[in-house]
Amino acid sequence: MLVSFSYRPRHSFIERFDPRARWIMSLALLFSIVLFWDIRILSFFFVLSILQVFLARLTWQETRRAWLFILVLSTMMILVNTIITGGGTIGGVISGGKPLLQFQLKIPVTGWIIHYVLTRERVWFALAQFLRIISIGSLFLVIPFTMDPRKYGVTFRGIGLPDKLAFTMDLAFRFIPTLARDFQITLDAQRARGYEVEKIEGNLFTRIRRMAPLFVPVTMNAILAGEDITNAMDLRCFGLKKRTWVESLKYQEIDYLMIGISILILVGSLLLRFVFHTGDFWFPM
């Protein structure tokens, strides 16, 4: 089902920062993380990200679904990318290497032979990738739980997006719960007509076709609602001139500190990567 954005004030340390400063920090860390494959450097970012989760006072119960989603996604990526096909995407893993496990598989009928080798390098590469995904995931996972949805628009405006685009973020928050509820109603209405979503079988296309009773009404409703919403916004002069934002944000000293450190980290990372050429894939010999 749809992600529910469960913001509530938690009076945590992380909420004391201005949302703009937090976005800048998150983006700076994101761009730094993607530069590296060295597990030692990645561990540093991993610790930072996890630290943020704890400082945000998130409980396992409320974030469980989000974590599961990240874990499933990362496991799939790692399986496909490194364990099964080997090599990864950056060509960082040298072919060959120390085998940890190998076997041969003969596929019946065709007679193809699969020679599978899992090397130590691949395992370390998988670990590096895992750290990258988890660090990035937990960096952004914190945001919906700890950032007041009322501030999204003005935050994006403050980061430099135009008014219209920034307000779209506010609108999204308004409509996610509505969309989730409409979906539930349609699901109930079709179940009352004997429709059983659990029993949908067949190939991909058949399955998609059989989902039509759910998606057609939900989409049509969203389109019809869209007409009213744009009318309501036009009638209240949206987009005619540069608007005031009634929510206001104010940088405090700690925000400048956070932005400063974030920029330092990003600059440091760029230097390490492009001037000192460190941070490539690494594993203990």
Place this chain on the structure above:
Amino acid sequence: MRMDQELPLYIQNLTFRYHRRNTPSITNINLEVKPGELLLIAGTSGCGKTTLLRCINGLAPRVYSGDLTGEIAIFGKSVQQLSMSELSQQVGTLLQDPERQIVSSHVFNEVAFGLENLAVPRQRIIYRVEETLEYLKISHLRDRETFSLSGGEKQKVALAGILVMQPKILLLDEPLASLDPVSAADALQMFRKLADDGITIIMVEHRVEDVLAIHPDRVMYMEDGQVIYSGDPQGMLDTIEINRVKLPAEVVVKRLTPGSFPSICPPAPPTDPRELVRFDHVNFRYKPESDLVLKDVNFSVRQGDIIAILGPNGAGKTTLVKHAIGLLKPTRGTVFLEGKPTQQLSVAQAAATLGYVFQSPSQMLFAPTVQEELEFGPKNLKHPPEQIQQNVDWALKSVNLLHERKSPPLALSFGQQKRVSIAAILAMRSRILMMDEPTTGQDYWNYLSFMDAIIQMPGFDAILFITHDLDLALIYSNRILLFKDGQIMADGRPEEVLSDTELLRSTHVLPTSLLRLNLELLPRTGRFMRAEALVNYL
């Protein structure tokens, strides 16, 4: 053009045709409205009311392109010459569905939206938002999430978002459509107050009887894009055709001669009825930490019952009927469907005996043709093909839609869609029919005719419907369940339940003119009936 700066609204020979249509939607409208005047515009759906509002607030032809001829002036200035920002500070529009015009996730931000767009300084916005919330007596909602508000609250918040821009004219498009009777009465009082405070109000509404309670200064009645009547309320009551809009019962009986209308009434239940559904000490809550929505509910649906479920919004009426078909399972207690606990039945199995028509047809219609839409349910239930064809034909005939068999349901009018959604359930040949608010969004004329058709339809063991419309319950049911705060407050024959005024007050049911007249005549009639039938007993 008359340059009267004092006149909030002046319309002369207004005709508007949408570019996608061949004929004008409104023709030759003339209107003058004074400051603080409350004008009611009534008419059946498709009569051009909404188009007229769009011409006044500038959406037509700015957003809805078309040809506009004639004059519309706001305080002496032509609407077409005013900019959208000037216009929106003169004319405020409350759209039909408050749900669809709230753009912010929180109340305060929602009310501030228009002023933000006009680039009013921040401190000034805060001051005006708070002032407006106070004026409408909803300051306590200031920091609430808009999603969690009730229908009545949503409407007040939407209204606040318009009033904060200090319009001189307020356009209201069917403001009562989504409200329960108590919220509607409350909203009407508020509109009256706004008019008394000097705002000109133009209200489009077909619940004429309700609006008459706040004494509109003037009434305009439209049909097919033309003004049929314009003048004082009394004059309209004497002129327009009965059954076009809902008129007070006294007016109807006064204008009819005895015996002129055939009377359709619900059949009496059989003497030894079979039990179809039984609620046995049912408790329900949505989440372990939330409050009980159903509290120890006990009742049975028996063969021959036509049950109207009445009660305020949020009382748990929909939750109740969803239990009967197993979409929700009790937290404690058991619901039996033909003797079997719903816990042991899948929804699909339950659907074979019990058909449930949801409130809004757009939430379930999806197929490319009406025929396929109707086949969907029976196919899911694995009915044999020849039987499906027979039942689809029967269902189409019952709702009078045989000629639309090949049409795409989504292209039909709202009233037709509603009938398709009912036919889709009929085609499943369920023996129990449940309907959630079967008459919302339908004008009076339409809903009377299809309720008549359903009541007379053979093949149902029992019918249940949820409604806010007391008159609907009174005319069509033979049993009434009064529901409040998750509990059954009363269960019995309409004549018993609805004659208890104290009970009605405590469950927020507002007596209507039809109920009062029926109670008065009950010694002579012996049972409740529609106004047309009451004529014979006067």
